[in-house]
Amino acid sequence: MPDPEPAVSLRGAGRRYGERAALRDVSLELAAGQTLVVFGPNGAGKTTLLRMLATLLRPHAGEVRVLGSSLPDDGYAVRGRIGFLGHEPLLYRELSGRENLRYYARLHGMLAPEADGAARIGAVLEAVGMERRADDPVAELSRGMVQRLAVARAVLHEPELLLLDEPLANLDPAAAAQVQPLIGRASGRTRVLTSHDPAGGLAGADLALGLKGGRQALLAPAAGVTPEQIAELYA
Amino acid sequence: MRGTIGALLAKDLALELRTRESVPAMVLFSVTTYVIFHFGLDRNTVSGDLAAGVLWVTILFASILGINRLFVAEHEQGGFDGFLLAPVDRTALFVAKALALFAFLCIVEVVAVPAFAVLLLGPSPAQALPGLLLVLALANAGVAATGTLVAALAIQTRARDLIGPLLALPLLVPVVLASARATTPLLQQGGAQPLPGDWLAVLALYDLVFALIAYAVFDFLLED
Amino acid sequence: MLTTALGLVFFYAPLDADQGFVQKIFYIHVPMAIVGLCGFVAGGICAVMHLRTREARWDMRSYVSIHLSIILAVGVLVTGSIWARASWGHWWVWDEPMLVSFLIVFLLYATYWPLRFSIEDKEKQARYASVFAIVAGAFVPLNFAAVRMAQQFVHPQTLATTTGGMPPKFALTFVVALAGITLMFITLCKYEMASKHATFRLRALRRRLAGDDDFAATTPLRSAAPQL
Numbered sequence: 001m002p003d004p005e006p007a008v009s010l011r012g013a014g015r016r017y018g019e020r021a022a023l024r025d026v027s028l029e030l031a032a033g034q035t036l037v038v039f040g041p042n043g044a045g046k047t048t049l050l051r052m053l054a055t056l057l058r059p060h061a062g063e064v065r066v067l068g069s070s071l072p073d074d075g076y077a078v079r080g081r082i083g084f085l086g087h088e089p090l091l092y093r094e095l096s097g098r099e100n101l102r103y104y105a106r107l108h109g110m111l112a113p114e115a116d117g118a119a120r121i122g123a124v125l126e127a128v129g130m131e132r133r134a135d136d137p138v139a140e141l142s143r144g145m146v147q148r149l150a151v152a153r154a155v156l157h158e159p160e161l162l163l164l165d166e167p168l169a170n171l172d173p174a175a176a177a178q179v180q181p182l183i184g185r186a187s188g189r190t191r192v193l194t195s196h197d198p199a200g201g202l203a204g205a206d207l208a209l210g211l212k213g214g215r216q217a218l219l220a221p222a223a224g225v226t227p228e229q230i231a232e233l234y235a
Numbered sequence: 236m237r238g239t240i241g242a243l244l245a246k247d248l249a250l251e252l253r254t255r256e257s258v259p260a261m262v263l264f265s266v267t268t269y270v271i272f273h274f275g276l277d278r279n280t281v282s283g284d285l286a287a288g289v290l291w292v293t294i295l296f297a298s299i300l301g302i303n304r305l306f307v308a309e310h311e312q313g314g315f316d317g318f319l320l321a322p323v324d325r326t327a328l329f330v331a332k333a334l335a336l337f338a339f340l341c342i343v344e345v346v347a348v349p350a351f352a353v354l355l356l357g358p359s360p361a362q363a364l365p366g367l368l369l370v371l372a373l374a375n376a377g378v379a380a381t382g383t384l385v386a387a388l389a390i391q392t393r394a395r396d397l398i399g400p401l402l403a404l405p406l407l408v409p410v411v412l413a414s415a416r417a418t419t420p421l422l423q424q425g426g427a428q429p430l431p432g433d434w435l436a437v438l439a440l441y442d443l444v445f446a447l448i449a450y451a452v453f454d455f456l457l458e459d
Numbered sequence: 460m461l462t463t464a465l466g467l468v469f470f471y472a473p474l475d476a477d478q479g480f481v482q483k484i485f486y487i488h489v490p491m492a493i494v495g496l497c498g499f500v501a502g503g504i505c506a507v508m509h510l511r512t513r514e515a516r517w518d519m520r521s522y523v524s525i526h527l528s529i530i531l532a533v534g535v536l537v538t539g540s541i542w543a544r545a546s547w548g549h550w551w552v553w554d555e556p557m558l559v560s561f562l563i564v565f566l567l568y569a570t571y572w573p574l575r576f577s578i579e580d581k582e583k584q585a586r587y588a589s590v591f592a593i594v595a596g597a598f599v600p601l602n603f604a605a606v607r608m609a610q611q612f613v614h615p616q617t618l619a620t621t622t623g624g625m626p627p628k629f630a631l632t633f634v635v636a637l638a639g640i641t642l643m644f645i646t647l648c649k650y651e652m653a654s655k656h657a658t659f660r661l662r663a664l665r666r667r668l669a670g671d672d673d674f675a676a677t678t679p680l681r682s683a684a685p686q687l
Binding site (some may be wrong): 384388391392393394397398401402404405406408409412413416433437440441444445448449452455456459 | 510563564566567569570573574577578579583586587589590591593594595597598601602604605606608609
């Protein structure tokens with residue numbers, strides 16, 4: 001039986017920004033259900049990589065395949081199966097958390113004939129601990145609460161692949177623990193996340209990628225990488 | 236597609252109701268412009284082609300306000316990303332935003348046109364009303380199509396409040412031209428004359444051409 | 460070829476000296492207008508190709524075409540103004556649909572540069588410029604039709620003499636002038652594109668010499684010109 005296709009596969013992927021290369025010659029494969037952690041200083045290309053996998057940016061060079069579809073041409077096919085959590089929460093500040101989620105649910109076709117879309121919204125809100133404040137405008141919520149809502153938005157449509165850019169930013173330890181089942185290893189989903197915490201990041205991952213200046217400085221199974229090697233990236 | 240448009244439109248209308256950013260500003264702007272016209276032209280009443288001109292220039296400039304604000308929420312609150320991540324036809328954003336702009340224009344005109352009739356218009360508009368509504372509908376469609384496209388172009392630039400009007404005003408000249416010529420006989424001092432059909436045809440042609448072009452190129456503005 | 464064409468234009472013109480110097484303006488004004496309009500529409504077509512193929516050279520062609528057409532448009536407005544002054548005594552007349560349409564078109568395309576300049580990401584800049592070129596290119600004929608229609612109802616077509624019914628001597632000069640200006644346009648297009656090619660090749664070489672890490676040093680300032 002042939003090997004199943006990896007959930008994420010890059011070969012020589014690159015992305016320019018003007019004349020500068022934001023990402024250059026990145027190649028890796030990530031199997032389904034596994035976690036890739038991406039380290040690197042600011043400007044190294046971590047966010048670019050995540051946005052490229054999320055179909056928000058077209059690759060300028062190389063091949064990128066996500067969940068069996070080649071980007072950018074077949075991006076349409078995978079969008080509904082990817083959950084993206086970036087630096088912005090992507091929530092409208094004047095609407096409430098529930099209204100935001102309902103909007104996204106409609107976009108993802110979740111509220112169509114079945115009513116279990118509404119139930120799903122309620123379930124997700126409860127899972128991130130925002131059930132009580134779900135009807136307050138986002139502008140009135142603290143940053144931690146907004147981040148929780150952002151997590152809710154990212155997992156609302158039960159994606160197979162999670163792309164998380166510093167997902168635990170602004171979350172206190174209790175909140176961080178609360179969202180673990182949704183976006184952590186325990187969720188069982190394929191995950192690509194960025195991290196500035198060498199020890200913690202490596203512990204929760206199967207594969208580690210180190211970026212420096214847009215280039216692949218390090219790629220190895222996470223178990224074999226030491227925090228010192230990661231620290232070198234920041235040197 | 237229809238579901239997506241519905242979702243987007245509902246969200247935009249909810250936001251506008253909540254923030255009341257665009258529509259009240261456009262209404263106030265229109266009424267203030269009438270006052271300025273009164274002083275600028277030194278006339279108590281206008282009729283015929285002067286009336287048509289005042290009305291349409293005012294509507295044009297009020298539209299610019301709406302166009303400038305159209306994509307601001309998306310741009311500032313990361314809404315573009317949220318939409319781009321969804322498995323939907325991206326042209327739905329164009330249709331939804333154009334419909335929203337059309338709706339805003341209609342609401343503004345519900346106040347601005349009677350205000351015009353009260354403040355500046357000499358002859359009574361009662362006879363002219365059906366014809367006027369038709370012209371308004373066609374003109375609003377043209378402004379909505381072109382305006383949404385221009386708004387989407389301008390929102391990604393650094394000087395978006397400047398680029399928007401600079402692009403929109405020349406592009407909307409045919410709309411103003413045709414609408415004013417069509418409205419002139421309706422607002423004549425001696426009573427409303429029949430509506431000139433050929434200017435309506437020009438408006439309809441403009442609407443069709445720009446709606447089609449905007450529909451075709453919009454995707455390219457969203458992708459990266 | 461170009462010089463002979465231009466030379467012909469200037470040598471034929473004196474043939475019609477009996478018409479008065481003013482009439483000669485016509486031989487420059489109208490061909491410039493025609494070539495300029497075609498240039499704008501061509502810019503739109505190149506833009507369609509750019510969006511279809513995503514090749515930078517189509518964006519370059521679109522940019523150059525529009526660039527030169529804008530200059531021609533300024534020429535049309537200036538020569539038209541001179542002609543108006545000589546013929547009707549005013550520096551500007553609203554009755555001339557060509558002049559009015561060109562004013563509107565010029566105002567629209569004058570935004571092309573600020574638009575390009577204010578988008579920093581080069582790829583996005585090219586894409587947005589192409590969208591603009593397509594919309595504006597479609598707008599040009601619509602605009603002309605609308606303005607012409609507006610004038611028709613107020614003033615009968617007094618300018619019918621400008622296009623139809625020209626005696627053969629004038630017609631020949633006109634055609635030569637048209638050919639001359641068309642060739643000049645095409646030559647300038649090629650010239651500008653070649654010059655930009657050279658600039659980019661130079662920059663690419665310089666970049667390679669400096670080593671890729673030195674990007675910041677060789678990255679040019681924000682510009683409105685397309686990249687290859």
